[in-house]
Amino acid sequence: MPGLCSGDLVGGLGLTEPGAGSDALGSMATTARRDGDDYVINGSKIYITNGPIADVILLYAKTDKSKGAKGISAFIIETDNPGFKVAQKLDKMGFRGSPTGELVFEDCRVPASAMLGVENSGVAVVMSGLDLERAMVASVCVGMAERALELGLEYAKMREQFGKPIASFQMMQSKLAEIYTEVETARAFSYRALAACVGLPKGAGGRGEIHKLTAAACLYAGEAFNKAVTEACHIHGGSGYMQDTEINRLFRANKLLEIGAGTSEVRKIIIAEELLRA
Ligand SMILES: Cc1cc2nc3c(=O)[nH]c(=O)nc-3n(C[C@H](O)[C@H](O)[C@H](O)COP(=O)(O)OP(=O)(O)OC[C@H]3O[C@@H](n4cnc5c(N)ncnc54)[C@H](O)[C@@H]3O)c2cc1C
Numbered sequence: 001m002p003g004l005c006s007g008d009l010v011g012g013l014g015l016t017e018p019g020a021g022s023d024a025l026g027s028m029a030t031t032a033r034r035d036g037d038d039y040v041i042n043g044s045k046i047y048i049t050n051g052p053i054a055d056v057i058l059l060y061a062k063t064d065k066s067k068g069a070k071g072i073s074a075f076i077i078e079t080d081n082p083g084f085k086v087a088q089k090l091d092k093m094g095f096r097g098s099p100t101g102e103l104v105f106e107d108c109r110v111p112a113s114a115m116l117g118v119e120n121s122g123v124a125v126v127m128s129g130l131d132l133e134r135a136m137v138a139s140v141c142v143g144m145a146e147r148a149l150e151l152g153l154e155y156a157k158m159r160e161q162f163g164k165p166i167a168s169f170q171m172m173q174s175k176l177a178e179i180y181t182e183v184e185t186a187r188a189f190s191y192r193a194l195a196a197c198v199g200l201p202k203g204a205g206g207r208g209e210i211h212k213l214t215a216a217a218c219l220y221a222g223e224a225f226n227k228a229v230t231e232a233c234h235i236h237g238g239s240g241y242m243q244d245t246e247i248n249r250l251f252r253a254n255k256l257l258e259i260g261a262g263t264s265e266v267r268k269i270i271i272a273e274e275l276l277r278a
Helices: 002-006 065-071 122-158 170-197 208-235 237-241 246-258 264-277
Strands: 011-014 031-035 038-049 056-062 072-078 084-090 100-111
Touching (some): 038 056, 056 122, 208 264
Antiparallel strands (some): 031 056, 038 100
């Protein structure tokens, strides 16, 4: 932990698999078999952020196949383990500053002390972390939408057509006003979700109000960023379509914010389940 906090070590989170995305827990095929004082891990993980350069991976694997999602455990894997390998670094349309990859575990032997929590308690570990991740993703969306607004404003004031700045055209002004409204609405909702995370007791995530609220803030902020960056890119005309412009980089990054930490559909499923449970 000290190394991860100081930035000397890079961490990754290995949950998603080729056959287990939105249903990451139910369809998980990676296994960890107890063998004496060790566990032996076999399987693969895909789309893992920082996977190709990680020093340590928080890995989820099935320790009891008969229990389905309730038979999953969490492990801390150091990537100098001979049973670990990076199968490939994937080529992404956005967020290219951090590498994403496919990881393979072949008879990867770890001591039982590498388990985080107790056997078959992995679901609680995933769920508590995912709520905080969604609150964080919502804030990332707000920051990126805010930057899209700044870029749209700058360009609209600077770019002239028909002898005047395009910012003087009401249809461009309408876009700017809509982007601003999305940014501020997403900001208020995200702050509310973040405030609810403060002092959250250990293990309290993954259900109830915090589960619903963080999924909703993340859903809203992801969609708000999508609308904001799409309109800001449009204000840039043809230049927004060029890969080397900042607005284009934001546009390409946008899609991930509606996929990672659970897709928009998964976020809606969580919200509806909690509403109907109450
Ligand atoms: C750049 C990037 C980085 C990532 N980093 C990580 C990481 O570090 N660690 C990690 O573990 N994972 C990571 N992921 C994986 C990410 O969490 C998954 O891609 C995501 O959960 C969706 O899974 P999937 O891609 O298999 O899509 P699928 O689950 O196959 O979904 C395909 C489509 O079907 C929809 N769908 C699925 N089920 C339902 C349903 N019940 N109802 C309605 N619609 C449904 C989805 O919403 C989606 O639109 C990353 C992904 C990307 C792209």
